[in-house]
Amino acid sequence: MAGGGFATATANGVEFEAKITPIVIISCIMAATGGLMFGYDVGVSGGVTSMPDFLKKFFPVVHRKVEAGADKNSNYCKYDNQGLQLFTSSLYLAGLTATFFASYTTRTLGRRPTMLIAGVFFIIGVVLNAAAQDLAMLIAGRILLGCGVGFANQAVPLFLSEIAPTKIRGGLNILFQLNVTIGILFANLVNYGTAKIKGGWGWRLSLGLAGVPALLLTVGALLVTETPNSLVERGRLDEGKAVLRRIRGTDNVEPEFADLLEASRLAKEVKHPFRNLLQRRNRPQLVIAVALQIFQQCTGINAIMFYAPVLFSTLGFGNDAALYSAVVTGAVNVLSTVVSIYSVDKVGRRVLLLEAGVQMFFSQVVIAIILGIKVTDHSQNLSKGFAILVVVMICTYVAAFAWSWGPLGWLIPSETFPLETRSAGQSVTVCVNLLFTFIIAQAFLSMLCHFKFGIFIFFSAWVLVMSFFVMFLLPETKNIPIEEMTERVWKKHWFWARFMDDHHDDQVFASGHVNGKKSNGKSNGFDPSTRL
């Protein structure tokens, strides 16, 4: 996932001296636990909501519908229940609200205390969930977990980006997403095991085991140091320099420290970060960040991630087979994310997104055709062969997502915003993402009930739209230093260049700086009349 506030960025592409020190390694483990926690929450809900004991206790209406079978209710509508969807979605609603508070605490208290706050929210949420006696307690637990997600997803990536030496920052960014996918897989495996527990408390174990990544995150937050960026931002300059020396493993930190001071000075000049974000010259990055989040969720990925076991059991798979298939898709998700880590800086972002677009479109259309023919409202004769084909198509779909929209939906916004809007841009990115995650979580089971197999056509149409967006409007950002995006990417783009008219730069320009560099105030060689 993305990080804002990359104040250690190498302005003008100059590299600073840095070793990979133990403290940086510990930070990686931190990232792992923050990502694991988010992923575990994404993955765990689908499994427990397909467990009969869980449904009987909290959603007896759904339980009766599932038991009644397809004679009374449509195959596609067995799990259609607002309360059940609220169990999944409440987390994201809480998360997007918490993002705003988290953006404040990361700035004023620091990254480390914000991660600690996230850990505490997680622990209380897990306890409430595992001990839940009624629906209210269950939802309250999910809301607290959501607050944890809001705080963690703002602070952890930011922390990572600031603590990482520049040359491994990109890899670390996708590493966070890798841990999200490991968290999802871990939850699927746990569900597979706990569903076999006879006493009716398997779901409690599933929800309770989220305590493991929660505790790791909390302990991690207590152990690590605050980032030098945050210390400088809050006026603790000597401490900031000492920490910088320690994490870089060298005394020669003057150039990076000077950069940090300058970045912090510039950031302070921007009095209203969110208003600044709305200015004309920030429009391309803002449009792209928001569009990528909406598109990422409209691929339909979370329909699979949240509801895979429910979906598979809708298709007539037995309980065990449904959970087992969710484990398979979870594993494909993890492995394909590794493909992205290796290829993103070689083949580039656009190639990955466009190839994945074709693969996702094809997979979804095949799934829709098979289901359309084989699974009707009150009967389903999905033979073993076709059932396997559906699982294979879901796997090719998940694989494509995992090396494209999954990690890049977070990576691209983080590398395109100029320094002075990067933090605010990150808040908007997280917020829009969680908003659309919430919408999918809340609506999917009802959409499945109404659209039936057509749900896959619906998502495939979105895949088509987003692929055209990538083709025409998303510039390649591979191997471009992040502080040079304006000059080398935006000002050269056939469409977005018209927004880069320096005459429209405001307070930052007026102070003589554009995107962290001294500006000579001259126009950059394109015709202002081409403005929209």
Ligand code: BGC
């Ligand atoms: C998305 C999540 C999704 C996950 C699946 C992330 O990039 O933001 O919503 O559940 O990928 O691996």
